[in-house]
Structure formats: C-alpha cells, structure tokens
Amino acid sequence: MGRWPLYGSSRFESLGVSGSTDYGTSFTPGASDSKSGTWTQIVAATAEDASGILVIITDAQNDDALIDIAIGGAGSEKVLLSNLIFSGRDFTSIHYYFPIHIPKGTRLSVDGQNSAAAPTAMKCQIILFTQGFNPGGALGIVDTYGANTGDSGGTEIDPGGTANTKGGWTEVVASTSRPIRYINMAFGFRDTFTQTDKYYRVDLGVGASTAEKVIIGDIVFVKSSTTDIFLPSNMGFPVSIPSGSRLSVNMQSQDTDATDRLTDVVLYGVA
C-alpha cells in the first residue's frame, strides 16, 4: 500500500486553478490537426517532489484533440506527456493519471492540437501527488503508442459488423520502446458525435499476430447518446511488459453501424 497518510506527509498540489471561479488554465490548441507551437504555462515551479500526476482537460466544443504536457523553462520545453487524446462533446472533462516522478521546482506547460478549424480555448488543471502516494515508487517516462496526429486521434479499432463478437486484433504498436510497468488505455470517437447508448468490451493483448496473449481482458465500457463519449475515457493498470513487445487491441460492441462503432485507441506506456 502507498505510504500517503492522511496527516503528516500526504500533500498534493493543485496547479492551474486559482480563485473560486477558475476551472483551469486556458490554452488554445492548434487548429486543423497541427500543434499551436505555443506553450501555456501551468506553473512556474512545482513546490514538492511528486510521485504522480493527474492531468485534467476540459473543453466545451465537439472535437478531437491531442494534448501535450511539457517540463522545462520557457523556450526550452521538453514534452513529458505526449498526445493525450481528448474526444469530447459540448462540455467534457477527461482525466489522465500517471505514476511518474516530477522533481520539485519543475515548470509545467501545455500545448495541443485540435481537429477543428477554429478551436476555442480548452482548460488544463494538473494535480501532483507527493512522494509516498505510489506503493511501488514513482516511474519515470511515458511513451505514447498509437496516436494519430493526422486527425488528432488514435489507432482506429473496428469491433466488426457482427454485434457482440470480437472484431479481431488490431496492432497499436509493433515494438514498444521500453519496458512498461503501468499502462493507460485511452479511447476516442473519431469526431463522431451522433452516438447511441451501446456497450463495448475491450481486450489488450501482447504478442505477435495470431499469438496475442490477453493481459487485460473484457473490460466493459459504454458510450452514451447524451454525452457521445466513451465512459470512462481512459483507464490505467499496473503491468509488466518487456520492451520490444507488440501491443494490440481487440474489441466487441453492440453497435454494428459501420461508422459509429469505430473507436480510436491510444496507449500510454510508463517505464
């Protein structure tokens, strides 16, 4: 268990929100699937060593987006979290958690790209959790697999035209860069905002084609006609996947519509 007692050493930093009417630092992503190139500072210097980061992105329009979080001084930003997929409708908030170490005194900033031709401002809040939050200690690097910067989405997964039947494994990455100790699966809806209430089940597999081994299987997700987003939008798991591994996803859905059933998937491997 984590050593993050309620009293004493447990601390968190809420960054990007100030005042009772503030719900995040506004930033305007780049239009038409291109990064803006302008980093918006979330914090000039973090106050504590952190062992976990929670990134909260909100948006008020229908679009797909990919969001980057960077560390480093102005003009010297280095991407820490790359291409966090955001697939939202009207008023959406998506949360990403990664168990990584961020040293005290770090400057954090945000940039992104949006599928819209004239995107409105999005908002970003970051919560940092201090040392002791993670039972196994903080990890270091997050690699993004399967993001598609061409449409601000991810790897297309087709659950197939037969309801409630897995559509076949689709490769997300042929060979991972580093060993993965924590993985986050995130989903998007490919700018399709006319969804109906449907169930999905998803498998994450490791291994060569036709020899995929399910490491996390039959996780139930839903999509809602009211929100038009996957619920939940992403989910993280501790894993142990060697570097050089092929990762793939298999999915089934109640939805057989050739366009609506499609999802985007992006995987974030934490080493």
Added chain:
Amino acid sequence: MWYLFIEIATSRLVSQGSQPVVSLPAGIKQITLGSKPPAEEMYDPATETYIPRPAPVWEDRLADIEANADYSDATQNLNAAKKAKLRNALLFLLGNARYRRQNEPVPVEGGNP
C-alpha cells in the same frame, strides 16, 4: 506492408499488423497488403478484402416532425407563409440536433425527464 490473418473456415479477421508470421497456427492464412488500409475502408469477410465503408445515413428530424400525425393535423390549414415561419421556428429549436443517425431515437435526448 500490412498483414491480415484470416480464419480459413469462416473468413473471420483474427488479427492484423505490420509484421508477417512465419509459422501460422492451423486454420489461419495470411494476406499481404501494400499498406495499412485507410479508415474509410472496412474488412469484408465475404471477399476477404477491404471495401469502402458505407457512408453514414442521416435522417432529418424536421422530416420526422412533419410526418407526425398530430403535427400534420394541426398545420394542415396554415397557409404557406405561416408554415414557413413554423418551419423556421422548429429549425431554431432543433439546432445541432436536426440531423440524426438512422438508429438514433427520433426524440432529442437530454434534459430533465
């Protein structure tokens, strides 16, 4: 290159990826494509190839309303100008919800029931 792995007995797509497999499991065959199929195409078991994904079919909720028996009864005696005004008011109210997919319910969802 992109590779499809298909169950011989059923033509079901079992797996797809960027790497070939040297020793295929029994009952599976491998098809090589020049590149990963685009999102606009989908796998067709009947032909064991990728075919164009059918375009989405949209229905017009304005047409749904105009086909409603109560609406027809209430508006049958309106002149063309008044029908046009009513139509404009309905379009204003429908907003972005004017068009729905075929399997979406006709009533606009959301709000407090």
